[in-house]
Amino acid sequence: MGMLPADAALLGFARALRAAGVEASAERVHAFIRAVDVLGPKARADVYWAGRLTLCGGRDDLDRYERVFAAYFGAGGSPGPVARTAPPPRLRLVVRDAPAEAGRGNGPPAPPVAALAGSAEVLRHRDFAELDAAERAQVRRLLAALTLRGQARRTPRRRPARRGDVDPRRTVRELLRRGGEPALLRRHARAERPRRIVLLVDVSGSMAPYADALLRFAHAAVRGARAEAFTIGTRLTRVTRELSHRDPDLAMSAVAAAVPDWRGGTRLGELLREFLDRWGQRGMARGAVVVLLSDGWERGDPQLLAERMRRLHRLAHRVIWANPRKARPGYAPLAAGMAAALPSVDAFLEGHSLAALEKLAAVVRGADDA
Amino acid sequence: MDGPEQVRARLEETGYLVDDGLAIACFLALRLHRPIFCEGDAGVGKTALASALAEALGAPLIRLQCHEGIDAAQALYDWDFPRQLLHLRAAEAAGVSDAERLEGELYDRRFLIARPLLRALETHPSVLLVDEIDRADDEFEAFLLELLSEFTITIPELGTLRAEVPPVVVLTSNRTREVHDALKRRCLYHWFDHPGFARELAIVRRRLPGVSARLAEQVTALVQALRAEDLVKPPGVAETLDWAQALDALGATEVDAELAVATLGSVLKYREDAERARGLDLAAVLAARGA
Numbered sequence: 001m002g003m004l005p006a007d008a009a010l011l012g013f014a015r016a017l018r019a020a021g022v023e024a025s026a027e028r029v030h031a032f033i034r035a036v037d038v039l040g041p042k043a044r045a046d047v048y049w050a051g052r053l054t055l056c057g058g059r060d061d062l063d064r065y066e067r068v069f070a071a072y073f074g075a076g077g078s079p080g081p082v083a084r085t086a087p088p089p090r091l092r093l094v095v096r097d098a099p100a101e102a103g104r105g106n107g108p109p110a111p112p113v114a115a116l117a118g119s120a121e122v123l124r125h126r127d128f129a130e131l132d133a134a135e136r137a138q139v140r141r142l143l144a145a146l147t148l149r150g151q152a153r154r155t156p157r158r159r160p161a162r163r164g165d166v167d168p169r170r171t172v173r174e175l176l177r178r179g180g181e182p183a184l185l186r187r188h189a190r191a192e193r194p195r196r197i198v199l200l201v202d203v204s205g206s207m208a209p210y211a212d213a214l215l216r217f218a219h220a221a222v223r224g225a226r227a228e229a230f231t232i233g234t235r236l237t238r239v240t241r242e243l244s245h246r247d248p249d250l251a252m253s254a255v256a257a258a259v260p261d262w263r264g265g266t267r268l269g270e271l272l273r274e275f276l277d278r279w280g281q282r283g284m285a286r287g288a289v290v291v292l293l294s295d296g297w298e299r300g301d302p303q304l305l306a307e308r309m310r311r312l313h314r315l316a317h318r319v320i321w322a323n324p325r326k327a328r329p330g331y332a333p334l335a336a337g338m339a340a341a342l343p344s345v346d347a348f349l350e351g352h353s354l355a356a357l358e359k360l361a362a363v364v365r366g367a368d369d370a
Numbered sequence: 371m372d373g374p375e376q377v378r379a380r381l382e383e384t385g386y387l388v389d390d391g392l393a394i395a396c397f398l399a400l401r402l403h404r405p406i407f408c409e410g411d412a413g414v415g416k417t418a419l420a421s422a423l424a425e426a427l428g429a430p431l432i433r434l435q436c437h438e439g440i441d442a443a444q445a446l447y448d449w450d451f452p453r454q455l456l457h458l459r460a461a462e463a464a465g466v467s468d469a470e471r472l473e474g475e476l477y478d479r480r481f482l483i484a485r486p487l488l489r490a491l492e493t494h495p496s497v498l499l500v501d502e503i504d505r506a507d508d509e510f511e512a513f514l515l516e517l518l519s520e521f522t523i524t525i526p527e528l529g530t531l532r533a534e535v536p537p538v539v540v541l542t543s544n545r546t547r548e549v550h551d552a553l554k555r556r557c558l559y560h561w562f563d564h565p566g567f568a569r570e571l572a573i574v575r576r577r578l579p580g581v582s583a584r585l586a587e588q589v590t591a592l593v594q595a596l597r598a599e600d601l602v603k604p605p606g607v608a609e610t611l612d613w614a615q616a617l618d619a620l621g622a623t624e625v626d627a628e629l630a631v632a633t634l635g636s637v638l639k640y641r642e643d644a645e646r647a648r649g650l651d652l653a654a655v656l657a658a659r660g661a
Contacts (some may be wrong), residue, residue, distance in 0.1 A: 023551070053559060058562075
């Protein structure tokens with residue numbers, strides 16, 4: 001069957017959708033065309049629904065779909081109920097590639113301490129904010145090697161083991177194999193699995209010197225374990241998928257493209273609520289180890305943050321807060337947000353250097369925090 | 371069924387009201403043999419869709435509840451070891467010594483326990499509900515993907531079983547975890563929104579014909595008002611029905627603010643939410659619907 005003009009229009013629509021950021025793969029487009037075909041005479045609403053059902057893969061796609069459909073086929077009265085989406089985020093200027101060393105590399109020449117930078121041991125304790133470009137590159141390599149693993153928990157599942165209860169199924173199977181003769185008892189024991197890790201990385205302006213390193217830390221976590229990562233600033237962005245690229249630099253540029261609010265303000269309380277409503281409450285935070293990487297500068301109402309932190313604390317197995325500013329001499333949690341959040345935090349750590357992040361990884365694994 | 375309109379009519383006969391999008395989704399699912407992937411808040415009718423479809427098609431509903439650690443033995447099939455053993459013993463007692471024949475007999479279909487997925491492939495027509503897929507592990511998802519694309523199951527001892535007519539498949543997810551794209555790609559994606567006032571009222575009237583018209587209208591208006599609030603868990607249609615039923619059980623034919631607050635426990639399940647609702651002017655909501 002030759003390409004009908006109508007099909008060409010549908011393909012064009014799919015292309016426009018892809019340009020708008022909906023991942024309409026070839027397989028989905030194929031399904032779309034078949035669906036329109038099956039529905040017969042092409043009423044506007046039929047095309048709308050056929051596309052929405054086949055081309056969209058998540059709630060986040062619906063809003064974009066709505067816009068592209070209206071633009072492509074003309075706005076002729078909304079054919080379907082407009083999906084209610086999250087309140088429109090306050091738009092901010094998107095800085096596409098804003099690696100943390102921007103403005104630093106061509107700044108004053110490296111200080112004399114650079115001679116020391118060759119030693120990984122020294123580097124481990126250096127504050128991320130004070131690194132020059134070469135040191136930063138080395139820290140990045142070290143960060144990529146970091147692993148993060150959640151604290152172990154017992155699961156209802158059982159695994160074959162040497163010690164434990166008798167495993168009737170395997171024992172009977174063994175009996176069967178020997179034609180019913182008595183055989184060794186097989187045993188099983190409860191399996192252990194690492195808990196889920198949820199990382200919330202603050203990418204607001206006050207965290208700019210640390211954002212790159214912390215996101216690379218999140219990259220190592222997402223690559224290695226059951227971890228979920230979000231960025232918080234003026235809005236909440238789930239970046240787990242972007243971080244799942246194997247290559248750290250590719251992952252970082254994917255995150256840079258996906259996060260619209262680099263270096264804005266922080267609305268910790270409100271975003272924490274959004275996280276809890278959309279993800280945490282439904283199960284992501286339940287029994288998980290939740291790690292907040294933020295300096296606790298809150299532009300909104302600290303009372304709200306305190307309340308959300310209490311809710312988070314009730315849901316999660318453990319709430320860990322890593323604050324890069326904590327390492328500064330004379331630091332006291334005076335930022336209103338930090339002070340409000342602390343009562344609901346199980347472990348309050350530093351997060352300014354490689355050594356601090358290694359310690360954080362140990363605490364996430366279940367080690368006692370010192 | 372020839373078109374979305376017919377699907378809608380058949381579903382409405384069972385008491386499940388659908389909008390345009392869902393009617394088209396169901397029609398395409400039936401015609402293209404694609405699973406429907408349902409996402410939305412709890413209590414908006416995702417699971418109920420599967421039972422309504424089953425009733426409309428006159429097909430049995432086969433349900434697979436997913437949970438963490440679910441594996442093939444729980445979802446697909448398992449060999450009935452005790453029965454196999456008995457068979458072996460009986461054969462031995464009868465003096466059968468042909469080992470090869472005995473082995474062939476042991477792995478017969480009658481010793482196979484069909485779990486939901488296998489049962490759905492063997493029963494046609496049937497509606498398969500894979501509930502809360504987001505609770506299962508990634509590995510199980512990959513396994514499900516294989517099954518849903520081919521509608522075949524390979525059992526090493528028996529061979530490949532193929533569904534003569536693929537079952538109608540409904541997957542639901544509460545979005546506790548992002549389901550893998552490869553699985554979603556095979557499906558028709560439908561997002562369930564909370565219904566508007568008129569539709570919700572129609573659903574209440576349909577599902578609870580015994581409840582007085584006035585009560586149904588008031589309860590629906592109250593729930594719609596509650597949903598507009600910033601709640602930890604906004605009530606779904608299921609809660610609206612619960613509330614109307616609870617008030618009806620109390621012998622009420624209409625509700626005032628006081629009675630509404632007293633029975634709030636049927637709709638709001640968090641202390642914070644209940645407190646928030648008590649702070650609302652429920653009487654005003656009712657008055658707005660009063661005339």
